[in-house]
Amino acid sequence: xxxxxxxxxxxxxxxxxxxxxxxxxxxxxxxxxxxxxxxxxxxxxxxxxxxxxxxxxxxxxxxxxxxxxxxxxxxxxxxxxxxxxxxxxxxxxxxxxxxxxxxxxxxxxxxxx
Amino acid sequence: xxxxxxxxxxxxxxxxxxxxxxxxxxxxxxxxxxxxxxxxxxxxxxxxxxxxxxxxxxxxxxxxxxxxxxxxxxxxxxxxxxxxxxxxxxxxxxxxxxxxxxxxxxxxxxxxx
Numbered sequence: 001x002x003x004x005x006x007x008x009x010x011x012x013x014x015x016x017x018x019x020x021x022x023x024x025x026x027x028x029x030x031x032x033x034x035x036x037x038x039x040x041x042x043x044x045x046x047x048x049x050x051x052x053x054x055x056x057x058x059x060x061x062x063x064x065x066x067x068x069x070x071x072x073x074x075x076x077x078x079x080x081x082x083x084x085x086x087x088x089x090x091x092x093x094x095x096x097x098x099x100x101x102x103x104x105x106x107x108x109x110x111x112x113x
Numbered sequence: 114x115x116x117x118x119x120x121x122x123x124x125x126x127x128x129x130x131x132x133x134x135x136x137x138x139x140x141x142x143x144x145x146x147x148x149x150x151x152x153x154x155x156x157x158x159x160x161x162x163x164x165x166x167x168x169x170x171x172x173x174x175x176x177x178x179x180x181x182x183x184x185x186x187x188x189x190x191x192x193x194x195x196x197x198x199x200x201x202x203x204x205x206x207x208x209x210x211x212x213x214x215x216x217x218x219x220x221x222x223x224x225x226x
Contacts, residue, residue, distance in 0.1 A: 031212050033213075040121075040218060041218065042201070042216045042217055042218035042219060043157070043201065043203075043216040044216075045213060045214075048212075048213060050212070058213070090156055090157070094212050096212060100145055100162075100205060100212050101147070101159050101162060102147075102159075102203075102212070102214060103159070104156040104157050104158070105156060106155070106156050107155075107156050
């Protein structure tokens with residue numbers, strides 16, 4: 001089991017460019033999440049998908065869109081990147097149940113110039 | 114705004130000592146509490162979760178929960194240099210609110226030889 005995988009690992013964009021961050025999980029989890037982590041700010045939820053076919057905004061959704069492509073995949077799109085979106089992005093997944101534990105991918109380091 | 118507060122540290126302890134990490138939360142309806150460890154440049158990994166008031170032990174780690182006082186703590190016994198990392202406290206809200214977690218900003222732990 002690979003767990004949660006993310007691509008790419010690193011990316012540099014210019015202001016105004018667009019890109020999609022990919023996330024996939026092989027744990028058959030229903031719920032998936034996108035977070036950003038900035039120094040001194042902790043992990044902040046951007047969007048989440050409680051189950052296939054549903055998505056909802058988190059704490060900091062502005063400037064992002066998501067797609068739950070199927071049960072395994074959940075992508076995050078930046079339509080017009082801004083320097084304020086320079087961050088480390090983590091995808092996570094979980095299964096509703098006795099533990100509700102979220103498992104994280106390795107992260108994507110994004111720099112917007 | 115649901116908040117989770119942690120002292121950012123760094124908390125320095127000598128090897129073999131007990132490290133005590135604390136976390137307070139504002140949402141009195143919170144249901145589940147998680148401790149994640151994050152090494153520099155890596156993704157968060159789950160150490161423990163706790164649901165009920167009292168103590169929960171797992172090896173060298175003990176999580177303590179006091180819902181009346183709205184705090185959760187993590188004790189690490191016989192601290193090792195490999196325990197040096199940032200420890201993130203995460204809280205899940207009221208039942209029916211999904212699996213969304215609110216993270217604290219983390220406490221940096223340094224275990225010194």
